[in-house]
């Protein structure tokens with residue numbers, strides 16, 4: 341017994357340990373060691389069951405507002421994302437996308453992935469019919485303008501419209517992932533919790549996002565090929581599920 345580490349232990353071993361005198365009696369010389377062993381085993385099991393990232397078990401995915409399509413491409417190359425199918429889309433029409441987007445589209449299509457152009461995330465019903473997804477992803481939504489719409493920040497309107505439209509495209513227990521810069525300014529612009537409530541979702545769960553985890557992902561701005569990410573250090577992915 342003294343050679344065992346928590347890595348060696350099965351669930352049956354743990355049950356046996358919990359039933360042992362050493363575990364139960366605080367006066368037993370092995371009591372503290374076993375208590376620690378069992379506690380650490382459960383912590384490890386819990387971590388396995390609830391990985392602290394939303395980028396697993398993605399299933400059938402729809403990506404909108406993909407710009408140069410490099411995030412879609414990086415997801416398909418990244419191990420352990422659990423992607424089972426993908427539709428990747430850009431807001432720009434086919435003849436307006438960048439050379440980089442065309443190159444990535446070619447790569448995605450070779451893998452059997454559908455690439456759609458001219459998809460408005462606020463009006464998915466215009467182009468998508470009879471299809472549902474496990475995960476719908478919008479990385480760094482941005483309309484590229486600061487002009488208020490209906491008296492609100494235009495990005496707040498974009499997020500609300502997207503969440504509302506995407507709700508009809510989720511499979512049961514499906515989820516939406518939206519990544520933004522993590523700063524009070526962006527939080528104020530998107531008003532994420534209000535948008536969730538408006539569109540019929542539970543309060544979103546947030547995870548920190550590191551672009552470097554996605555090899556080949558080259559974020560680009562809405563109006564040029566630069567990246568606003570260069571000016572920020574912290575990013576956040578919001579996970580939405582329907583109420």
Ligand SMILES: C[S@@+](CC[C@H](N)C(=O)[O-])C[C@H]1O[C@@H](n2cnc3c(N)ncnc32)[C@H](O)[C@@H]1O
Nearest residue numbers: 405406407431460461479482483559560561562
């Ligand atoms: C900051 S860029 C991010 C691009 C890409 N997702 C990335 O992470 O590199 C914002 C993107 O949102 C897209 N966008 C703006 N309005 C949109 C809309 N109504 N529907 C879908 N995409 C939209 C733009 O075309 C642009 O590609």
